[in-house]
Amino acid sequence: MANVNGFGKIRFPLDNVRIWARFLNTEFKHGTNFTAGPRTDFWVMGYNVEGAVTNFGVKYGGRMEVLGGVANMFGPWPKEWRPPMLEVEPDGAMSYIGSTNGPPGRYFRKLVMFLDEDGESVSLPMDSQPVRYGRPNNWFVPLFVHQPAE
16 A cells, blocks of 8 residues: 555454555544554554554554654543553564654653553553654654564
């Protein structure tokens, strides 16, 4: 796929597909935009997500690689509700490079949320990442990698 808009409006994880996408843009502000599910390999080179929602998720052993993009954190969400930018389950694989853009410090507090082997929620704080130059409280993620336990 190339230059696709609206693709992320799928409510269920993608199942048994291989996707190579070059620049995805979505306006879906009501849940995770892209989720790799069982038997799915999802490769993205460049993306834009509008809204303070989880950008990418991996479930049921899916695999995903995102090489560059922007999480535009604009949306009507209350400050109390702050989803992670990424979500990955223990059996999923994900690598991610990207950045945030938007109201300083308003939404994302967590870069990623994991469910560990015991089903407990574990998160990595967004402020553990480098600050985007010239954009206070916006971050650049040089590389995040999660591999399932062997």
